[in-house]
Amino acid sequence: MRTRGAVLEFSILGLLHDSPLHGYELRKRLTGVLGPFRAISYGSLYPALKELQSRELIAEAAPDPQPVLTTRRARIVYEISAQGKDYFDQLIAAPGPDAWEDEPFAAHLAFFKRTPADVRLRILEGRRSRLEQRLATLRESFTRAGERMDAYTERLQEHGLDSVEREVRWLDELIDGENRP
Amino acid sequence: MRTRGAVLEFSILGLLHDSPLHGYELRKRLTGVLGPFRAISYGSLYPALKELQSRELIAEAAPDPQPVLTTRRARIVYEISAQGKDYFDQLIAAPGPDAWEDEPFAAHLAFFKRTPADVRLRILEGRRSRLEQRLATLRESFTRAGERMDAYTERLQEHGLDSVEREVRWLDELIDGENRP
DNA sequence: TTCGTCATGTAATGGGTTACATGATTAC
DNA sequence: GTAATCATGTAACCCATTACATGACGAA
Numbered sequence: 001m002r003t004r005g006a007v008l009e010f011s012i013l014g015l016l017h018d019s020p021l022h023g024y025e026l027r028k029r030l031t032g033v034l035g036p037f038r039a040i041s042y043g044s045l046y047p048a049l050k051e052l053q054s055r056e057l058i059a060e061a062a063p064d065p066q067p068v069l070t071t072r073r074a075r076i077v078y079e080i081s082a083q084g085k086d087y088f089d090q091l092i093a094a095p096g097p098d099a100w101e102d103e104p105f106a107a108h109l110a111f112f113k114r115t116p117a118d119v120r121l122r123i124l125e126g127r128r129s130r131l132e133q134r135l136a137t138l139r140e141s142f143t144r145a146g147e148r149m150d151a152y153t154e155r156l157q158e159h160g161l162d163s164v165e166r167e168v169r170w171l172d173e174l175i176d177g178e179n180r181p
Numbered sequence: 182m183r184t185r186g187a188v189l190e191f192s193i194l195g196l197l198h199d200s201p202l203h204g205y206e207l208r209k210r211l212t213g214v215l216g217p218f219r220a221i222s223y224g225s226l227y228p229a230l231k232e233l234q235s236r237e238l239i240a241e242a243a244p245d246p247q248p249v250l251t252t253r254r255a256r257i258v259y260e261i262s263a264q265g266k267d268y269f270d271q272l273i274a275a276p277g278p279d280a281w282e283d284e285p286f287a288a289h290l291a292f293f294k295r296t297p298a299d300v301r302l303r304i305l306e307g308r309r310s311r312l313e314q315r316l317a318t319l320r321e322s323f324t325r326a327g328e329r330m331d332a333y334t335e336r337l338q339e340h341g342l343d344s345v346e347r348e349v350r351w352l353d354e355l356i357d358g359e360n361r362p
Numbered sequence: 363t364t365c366g367t368c369a370t371g372t373a374a375t376g377g378g379t380t381a382c383a384t385g386a387t388t389a390c
Numbered sequence: 391g392t393a394a395t396c397a398t399g400t401a402a403c404c405c406a407t408t409a410c411a412t413g414a415c416g417a418a
Contacts, residue, residue: 005405024369032334035341036318044406046371075369112333137217152293152355153213159351160216163344170340174333186377205397222379227399255386256397368415376407387396 004051006096007107008040012052013080013088014111020061020079023049033110034103049078057084092116095123100130121178128171134164185232187277188288189221193229194238194261194269195292201242201260204230214291215284230259238265273297276304281311302359309352315345 011033015026023045031039052058061077080088092115098104105127112120138161149157192214196207204226212220233239242258261269273296279285286308293301319342330338 008405022369023371032322036322037315041407042370043372043408050371106337109333109337113331134218141213141217150294152290155351155355156287156290159348163347166344166347167340170336174336189377203397204399223398224380224400225378231399363418365418366416368413370412372409372411374407374409377405379402379404381400381402383400384398385396387394389394390392 004048005044007034007103008044008048009052010088010091010104011107011110012048013057013084013091014107014114016058016078016080017085017088017114020077022075022077024075026078033107035106038103052084053078056081057087093119095119095126099123100126117178121175124171124175124178128168128175131164131168131171135161135168138164185229186225188215188284189225189229190233191269191272191285192288192291193233194265194272195288195295197239197259197261198266198269198292198295201258203256203258205256207259214288216287219284233265234259237262238268274300276300276307280304281307298359302356305352305356305359309349309356312345312349312352316342316349319345 008030011030012026015021015029015033021029023042026049027040027042027045030045034040049058053060057080058078059081061079092108092111095108096104099108100123105123108115108123115123138157142157142161189211192211193207196202196210196214202210204223207230208221208223208226211226215221230239234241238261239259240262242260273289273292276289277285280289281304286304289296289304296304319338323338323342
């Protein structure tokens with residue numbers, strides 16, 4: 001039980017880096033980071049928080065001294081620790097080899113403002129070549145299986161190709177923006 | 182251990198409905214059905230075949246009487262059974278409530294040629310309203326969190342919105358094609 | 363008084379991947 | 391002879407979800 005959801009951990013640390021939060025609120029913010037279609041469940045979130053705490057990367061914040069006059073159920077507010085900050089800065093500066101995949105990429109992008117400029121560019125270009133690779137695969141399967149492909153499958157593949165091409169163009173704009181600020 | 186990967190099963194049955202195949206070849210075709218980014222692993226495929234066999238929805242085909250002159254390692258060719266065909270026809274005619282999700286939708290589309298016209302339309306329109314729902318969520322999160330969104334996140338959300346809008350238009354074309362053949 | 367939302371948590375389950383094991387055949 | 395591809399399979403693990411349990415508060 002070494003690593004528990006690398007992307008999830010990364011995102012939690014990134015959000016707590018900004019401000020202390022309790023689980024319920026954290027979940028809403030995570031939805032913003034990971035995209036609205038990949039809302040994390042509490043069954044994932046709370047255990048993840050427990051584990052980060054046990055590794056002393058986050059800690060329970062001191063309970064509010066003057067309770068905001070009947071807060072609902074006792075909330076557990078977590079804040080990032082010094083080690084946690086170090087660890088996050090380390091992660092953000094040295095993206096893993098999977099940083100080009102869909103979800104890790106989205107998570108990295110969410111914290112781009114705090115990412116060193118050179119790393120930003122490396123991530124964007126890594127993502128770009130990942131997409132080029134997909135395009136190659138798609139185009140190949142297009143020509144290879146072109147004979148026995150029915151009309152519906154063909155439309156689907158066309159649309160897939162189109163989407164990836166558009167993402168490449170979108171990336172190019174971002175890369176362009178990095179190169180001349 | 183009742184159901185083992187509904188989408189995977191559905192796709193296997195659909196492919197074997199066309200012609201008997203062995204696992205290795207099946208995997209390649211599955212990549213075509215589920216999309217090139219979601220290649221199934223053998224660790225999923227072979228157990229799934231075993232289970233379909235145990236439920237007598239597929240069966241090992243009789244070994245080639247005149248072996249094609251040194252076929253490689255003994256291949257196990259599976260063919261769909263009568264029950265298997267019935268089951269598949271049932272699945273294809275009564276799509277589940279998750280048929281609008283990304284992967285089930287792709288799988289259904291792959292076998293659209295053999296899907297009754299009214300069911301085709303229902304699936305396409307179900308998918309469409311699923312996407313509209315996503316658009317609503319996206320637009321809402323756009324306006325709600327608009328203040329504290331940095332430039333990078335904003336670009337990402339814009340691109341996401343754009344992609345979904347394009348898929349809706351693509352679907353509209355398909356629906357249009359269904360309505361006047 | 364009942365419903366919606368806030369709030370935290372656990373156990374069971376699901377649906378896959380990775381790594382490993384095995385081995386034949388073809389192309390260089 | 392050695393690398394790539396064909397071919398099948400298992401065990402260990404991973405990362406998440408669902409369903410459940412618990413409970414308080416505000417609004418209709």
